[in-house]
Amino acid sequence: MATASPRQPPSLTFPRPIFAAVSPHPFLQAHLSANKKAAIRANGRTAHEFRKPGINTSSLTHANGSAVVRLGNTSVVCGVRAEILKEEDIPGTNDFPISANPDDEGQDEEDDKDEIDVLRLVVPNVELSTGSTPSHMPGNAPSTHQQSLITRIRSLILSTRLLRAADLRILYTPSANADDVGEEAEVRVKAYWVLYVDVFFISIDGSAFDAAWLSLLAALRDTRLPRAWYDEEYEGVLCSDEPGEARKLRLRGLPVAATFAVFEGAGEDGGEEAVEWVLSDPDAFEEGVCRESVCVVVDGEWENGGKGAMVRRIEKNGGGVLGREGVEGMKMLVRRAATRWREVKEALEGQ
DSSP, X not given: OOOOOOOOOOXXXXXXXXXXXXXXHHHHHHHHHHOSSSOBOTTSOBTTOOOOEEEEESOOXXXXXXXXXXXXXXXXXXXXXXXXXXXXXXXXXXXXXXXSOTTOGGGGTOOOHHHHHHTTOEEXXXXXXXXXSTTOOTTSOOOHHHHHHHHHHHHXXXXXXXXXXXXXXXXXXXXXXXXXXXXXXXXXXXXXXXXEEEEEEEEXXXXXXXXXXXXXXXHHHHOEEOXXXXXXXXXXXXXXXXXXXXXXXXOOSOOEEEEEEEEXXXXXXXXXXXXXXXEESOOHHHHXXXXXXXXXXXXXXOOTTXXXXXXXXXXXXXXXHHHHHXXXXXXXXXXXXXXXXXXXXXXXXXX
């Protein structure tokens, strides 16, 4: 009489989402080390590959400038609202040197960072929508992440001298005095345009600062300020309602931020020597398993030995892998950031 063979126990396998949730570190390393020629991440991108930016400008009707930016599943809306503040409402208005001609070419060399900083002529703000990220609890005070983004955005605006104070001044030249014909009238600032920049995240899937800064750049490039002047009879500032008389902001350069995350994996066959991968534009899953991140801000392309790329800022958080590699490790990141600059420039010019 034949006996039935014992049943084999089912193999222990997990679907991809469960494997990623239970063992995120081995899950990512399994993808990166599977292909010997090129490291392929769990999201299908290579280690050097950035997500293609999607940019739409003039998306908000009641804003002076706006933009919607999408990097993969990271979506953000930025709106710029310009308001006029009179000189009596801003202490120290005329403490800074000004030019009678706001279109003077010398304004490009003018160090007006202190004027914009001290008088608070640009006010960034960051908001997270309900459901934008699992860690955001609606109704609570601004999180540390939000406050950090606001501080980094404002600091980068000032350090790169992105805005020109001359574009925000509303000047007034008094009428000539009949008693003092030979005396030249002194040009005064009667008011300022103050830019309120609101960045609103619809969803966050990694590289939040890159997306926020890109949306701010696109919105500022889209901003139009009405022609404004001081009227002596009215004794106040008036604005023209003619769209053709509105002026664009003359931004200095195009600084682009690129974030990288360093993933440290175990050596092959249980070896003690660790293996590292530097991932461009990490998503939220990759940020959760990486202990070291670097943000590089460049303006220009990497060409002719790097002469075309200007490094505006480098921020590093955690880890020490790139420190062990010395200067060459940072040079590699600058090259990648310069490549990203070209991609962003083409996307912005396509608007």
